[in-house]
Amino acid sequence: MKVLLSVVAVGLIGLVAPSAQAADGAALAQKGGCVACHQVDKKFVGPGFKEIAAKYKGKGAEAALVKKVKEGGSGAWGAMPMPPNAGKLSDDEFKSVVDWILSQ
Ligand code: HEC
Numbered sequence: 001m002k003v004l005l006s007v008v009a010v011g012l013i014g015l016v017a018p019s020a021q022a023a024d025g026a027a028l029a030q031k032g033g034c035v036a037c038h039q040v041d042k043k044f045v046g047p048g049f050k051e052i053a054a055k056y057k058g059k060g061a062e063a064a065l066v067k068k069v070k071e072g073g074s075g076a077w078g079a080m081p082m083p084p085n086a087g088k089l090s091d092d093e094f095k096s097v098v099d100w101i102l103s104q
Contacts, residue, residue: 025100032089032097037082040104047077053104065098066091 029035029049037045040078047055056065074081 022100022103025097025103026101027102028093028097032093034085034086034097046082047100049104053056053102057102062095062102065102066094069094069098074092 015035029038033094038047038049040049042048043051046055052065056062068085069082070084072084
């Protein structure tokens with residue numbers, strides 16, 4: 001029983017860290033109102049977060065994406081513009097939510 005419990009405990013420690021981060025990203029996307037236009041798995045008003053990750057992951061695009069999310073813009077995915085989101089989240093939160101999007 002003791003052994004089983006410690007196995008479970010170790011398993012939980014391994015699980016808690018990444019899922020806490022994922023919850024933060026999702027919570028920030030809620031808080032910033034991103035989910036009004038974006039879903040994780042599919043295109044909605046704006047591109048799905050997984051599509052965005054597939055396009056930019058590993059390409060050092062993070063800073064440019066943070067700027068675009070704050071200032072808004074169009075042309076990367078179609079004619080539909082993303083309005084500016086500046087003020088909805090702090091700079092750190094924009095960076096975290098973009099990191100989270102790119103990790104999808
Ligand atoms: C009113 C709708 C709307 C809201 C709210 C919105 N977006 Fe967008 N988003 C869009 C659209 C439309 C595009 C596609 C723009 C384009 O084609 O360049 C987009 C594109 C993006 C991109 C890709 C940009 C690129 O250059 O490829 C990212 C990243 C993104 N959004 C993140 C966010 C985050 C984070 C938030 C919340 C802080 C957010 N969006 C809020 C509509 C929205």
